[in-house]
Amino acid sequence: MDSALIPEGVKRCSFKAFSLWLLVIFGVIGWGVLGGFMVLWKGLNMTGLNDSFGFGLYITADLAIIALGAGAFFTGFLTYVVGKKELKDIINLAVVVGFICYTGAQLVLLLEIGQPIRGWFSFWHPNVHSMLTEVIFCITCYTIVLTVEYIPLILENRQLDKVPEFHYFSHNLHEIMVVFAATGTFLSFFHQGSLGGLYGVMFARPFAFRTGFFIWPWTFFLFVASAIASGPALTILVCKMVQGVSRKQLVRREAILLLAKVTGYLLTFYLIFKFLDTWWWATQTLPKMGVSFTEVFQGPYGMWLLIAELGVCGVIPATILLIPKAREDDVLLIVACVLDCAGIVINRFVFTIQNLALPVLPFEQVQIYVPTWTEWAPTVGVLAYGALLLSLSYRYLPMFPRERELNPID
Amino acid sequence: MTGENKQQNSGLLGWLLFVVGFTGALFVGWVIFPQLLFSTQYQPINYNHVIHQEEAGMSCEDCHYFRDDGTYAGKPKLAACAECHEEPQGETESEAMLVSEYVEPKKEIPWVSYSRQPDNVFFSHAAHVKMAEMECTDCHGDVGQQTEAPPVKINRLTGYPNKIMKMYVCEDCHAREHVSNSCNVCHK
């Protein structure tokens, strides 16, 4: 039925099966939209947030999604700026995933603020000292960049490509993609950093505060490093997932392994500095603030989080990815990528939730945060939105340039 | 017709439509939209500032004065009007209305304000008039020369009169005069 739209020379599932799949996705998105609508209509009292947890699931999800979306800029950087041509196999996927992550994050961000009608004040009345301003500007700009990067892919759709203007337009965009990749890298570097800065500058919050370099706390750099150490892992995972679902090889193994290798180095690089940072924080920063290292683990937010974040989801995946034999094993590779991503999610979680759960005043108690369905729904809804965009892109766009070559139709 | 010709024609038509859309939107945006956005409200009584000054010999401060605590009273209350207008003084229709509809039933006159700031604004008349020695007319125009009360355009969405002073005007002047632009100087 929709065969006219499907790229030539590739095989896709039946329209019926695809429709059913879309139905499921729309169901989840509908749930998310309902949750979001309730929050917009009735206010943030519908969430589990409170004056202790000014930030909660929305922000955790945002930070995690944006960190994991870093695959887009970093793969772009490697492909276009560094010139790793083999990654062209996967760059489209990386861009789509990035686009999903950034637009999804902005949707959630809209719910997160108490007065979305005035959200544009952050552009009109920006406070240049605020890390959040930097985040908002960079994310918006980078979303535009991602859109520009996504557009040529959309225009390559069989039908759209027939329009000559579109064809030329997309072709020309391709030519200058290196400019956008560079811009994206620059923007991403800053907003990933400012997301870390967001916490690192909270000098009245011992858990989050970090000393730093010039105006940037160490979290600024650590967030950049952690994002580029996990973004590609998500790209690999999504790629593996699409390959799994479609039961086809879509990307050459070299591309994935290269990305895995790079991820391994990046993760190791990140972990080294993260360990250094944690050590400095535990032995210098915290004691200066009058807090002992063990005190920052209270209630359900115990030391296990640290072990999970840096050990299970840090050292283990890094090891796997560094050892060529290990990363060449598909199962281990997937495990490593899952752990890598999980580690970064935990990192964003502890900076958001554990940070705020800890009482700073000596006569207050540790607080516990439980998100409500109106927080889960839009968060899950955004994942469904990602699945939707991914499905549509896979079905109708030549997302994997090597697909035809790797899966010749008899 | 050749294909090229056809394309030219359609291109021309296309641009024409573009212009139609463009000007149409401009018209909607610049002409119709303001009409819809603002309601026109008329003063309950067509007040004549000139008569009060010239014939009754009143000064501005007789009605628009500072209270003892330094706050500004703004528009006078009915009691001030009633001091003179217990009975009609002249023959105007407005005055007859004032006496019959407001003074006698002791009902406050629902004046519509031309420059009423929202309740989050603290505007100190004392700071501007007493300390900075500004003239009322600097901001309000020469209201004293008005022989009739002009209608007020009220923004339906915001409830603000259209001639209200926007914040950037305050900020610009404060910056020029080296007066603090700190938020809590003017907001409450």
Next chain:
Amino acid sequence: MKGKDLMKLDRRAFVKLIAGGVGGTLLSPLPWKMADDTAIWSQNWFWRPSPERGGATTASTVCQLCPGGCGVRVRLIEEKNAVNIDGNPTHPVNQGGICPLGAAGLQYLYGPSRIETPLQQTGKRGDLETMKAIGWDEALEILSIKLRRMRQKARGLVCVSGKREGTVPELFARFLHAYGSPNYMVMPAAVDAESLGLFVSQGNSGAIGYDLENAKMVVSFGSDYIEGWGSPNRMMMAFADWRSNSKRDRTKIIQVATRGSLSASKADEWVAVAPGTEAALALGLAQVIVSEGRYDRTFVNNHTYGFDEFKRLLRQNYTPEKVAEITGVVKEKIVGLAREFAGTKPAVALSGWGQGRMQGSMYDFLAVQSLNALVGSLHKPGGVTRRPKLPLAPWPKVVLDATSLTSENEPRLDGSRGSQFPLPGQLFYNFVKNVNEGNLYPAEMLWVYEANPAHDLADVQPFLAALNKIGTVVSFSSFMDETTQLADLVLPGPTYLERLEDIPTPPGLQYPVFGLSHPILSPRFETRHPGDVLIALAHSLDGSVGASFPWSDYETALKERVKGLADAGRGQVADEPGLQPWKGGQGRQLAPNYDSFDDLWEKLIEHGCWFDTSEAMPSWASAFKTPSGKFEFYSQKMRQVGIRGNDITYLPHFEQVEPAGDPRDYPLLLMPYETMAITNGPVANPPFMTKTLFDFQLKGNDSFVEVNPNTAANMGLKEGDRIALQTERGTLKVRVHLTEAARPDVVFIPTGLGHSGFDSYIKGKGVNANMILVAQQDQVTGLVTWWVTRVKISKV
């Protein structure tokens, strides 16, 4: 082919039209103005109330939410909207300070549970659906007819007032007197024990005054001196004064109490005693002072009676060893405290448990006063004296007709001055008992003024039962409180901010103050001043009742009394900040700062109060009106009125009240406690105050009891557990808050919560402790205590 082209053309043209439209729109103000205006709309959206603007004025008046008598200022916008209450700096009692209740006063004025018109119950009592709004004429007519009909049973009219002093309570008492009923009563309070105690030991009727500001040591026997005892703001100010003094001569505060309250924590020393044994400790101190000869010999030798008997009793029963056993306080502490108390001049001992709402035992009061007497602190600066009377002009004598004359000799329904309780006490609990038991004669009609006994009376259940036996209940309340819900007729009065009323000297003050409240804005509803209602009612009745009310309205009646102040030629209207009438001692002449009655009245309206320091404390020679003319340790007055018993009966002593309940069934003790953050009526906690409660006092609709962590551990209870509290009277469901403030094996429950009346901001919050407390009557005086009840805890 052509059609397809056209279609394509159309589609492209449409795109161009749209593109043009978008371009044009972006170049017009529409999107930008809309973005800006919706943002502004979100700043002022219509469901956000915008306060009325206008000129601000301030009116001074006097708060009447408790007997504290503080001066307040109300800020008004356009003289119409009251938007703020704060303390009046010129008022000597509170000097600009204000308590949370006073600060929240506007929430009563604008409370949603205000009663707007008179109401008549047309159905079953307590059914709010059948409460019918009626006009004032009709309401007065209904009551007038009833009163005329029951004139022959005039003694059956009972009035209970929550307000003890002032012209309105006096008018109520006068009405009953003229009508022919002896049954004017007041809500029970510690003042009842005080006045009986003063009567038997000093021969005075009247109230007590403490010269606390000048004391160097204060020992409080169970009085929560900064948590609502006495006039709360005055006490907090005095406390701050004690704390400001330089280290060397700072006033030492000792709190004798069972619970680790703020009063205990803020004292220099907290002496934790077993529940209800404060008076025993007082006698223990007395024994040490007497046996070691540390008492004031001049006073004891020349101005006391029965010292030897007292001494003997002390030696027999109150040696430090024995007292240590009763109170749980170690012997050395008792001795040390006694020496310090006797050695510090001036030192004063306070009595009146908690906030002073419990009557308590007269003997407990006497025990504490005997300490003050021993160290010579009676009627001395920094000690305890009697509260000076206000020089108000008397009203003409009540005109009595045949009916009212016979009632002069009728027994009171509360049994006061009767054969069982010969002392002139206020025995509301005994009234309840008599009604329930059908003793004496029936109570035909109950009037309730400024009181909410259906909620506030500790051990409230017998009262609720008694209400069923009372023919008609009339409430004068401004609010739909619990008692008013049970009324048959409601004659709503204006709130204190809308009415004229006098507020005489607050409790515990050493100098006289006359406060005047006046309407600071016109009444919001069709309410009528109870004084005016009484006068109108009296005029509607035949005979002497009308004649006893020779005034057209309340204002005239009030002014007649205030003329006395103008004529007294002393005292001043407090019109400047920082007045400290307690400085420099009493007996300093104050020349009036007004020249006529009208001037005085005007100034009272403007500033709020009159005060005086001219009256010196009485000399020891003249102070005592007892048969011996001395302070009587051994009370001859008690003998005179006909109290029979052994020697101990006439001496200050300690009687261990056995808490109600079998210890085998109810192994723990339950003690109520009061805090400044919860008002104890007659009004209920306003939303502002309820908001300040901790979430371990109120969480959702659950209130908490305090339990010691050890006690809790023994019973397997954790913080926040839900439990059932069971006493002989019934069961309440509460939650547990663990705190070391609680004595082991004692459960502390806050009073003042658990309303079922008022509005949705008030009702249903927590439980009413009064439902399960058991009041116990003293068999000599008829006064009651309810501080300890046996209780059983079970987890639910």
Next chain:
Amino acid sequence: MSGNKSSGVRYGMVIDIDKCTGCTACSVACQQENNVPFREDETNKVRSITWMEIYQLDNGMPYPEYRQAYLPRLCLHCGASPYPPCTFVCPVNATHRDEDTGLVNHIPVRCIGCRYCISACSYHARYFNWWDPKWPKPMEEMLTPNVSPRMRGVVEKCTMCVHRLQLAKDRAFMEGRSELEEGEYVPACVESCPAKAMTFGNLLDPDSEVARLAKSSLAFRLLEKLGTEPKVYYLSSQDWIHKLADKVM
């Protein structure tokens, strides 16, 4: 009124914990003065707006060595240089320290409700309007025009009753003065305190009572080690209170 940083005015407060009787009048006076909204159920303390919040402290000792004290906590108007923890994180300039007075203000109509400032403040002095503020109808009449009621979805906090400063200045202007005298501007909480446990004034004026008390050996500040430099000081002669307050977390 000048915009330079050497205005010589740094408003601050000293609260004497020893004198505080825990009556909560300051908190009530604040709610009334500032149109602080309330709901039927305010027992969820992490969603209840109380600019002046009162904490119960105790010495952790068993009965009868147990002692408690109340500590009123308002916005401490941190003096940290160059910014307090909360203001520089605001993306829209809704909060800001007035360098002429040292007061940290927050303008709810500018606020977009991102709650970054709430997260940055270690004192829990900032509150979010989780619901539309709503008053029982008759109580709308007692809203004061001096403080604008907020709307749902924005942050609010103690302003040190800065509207009282505005009004005090108006009064001074009428007399042709631009400088205020001590005591002309006092927040509602300080004015209400029946135990006179709170003192307010210019910390930079060496003759002021507040400056004298802030230098007392009994004075301490909350979370001093974090470098927030609060302008609200506390006084206590109790060692256990000093020890407790010296802790972070």
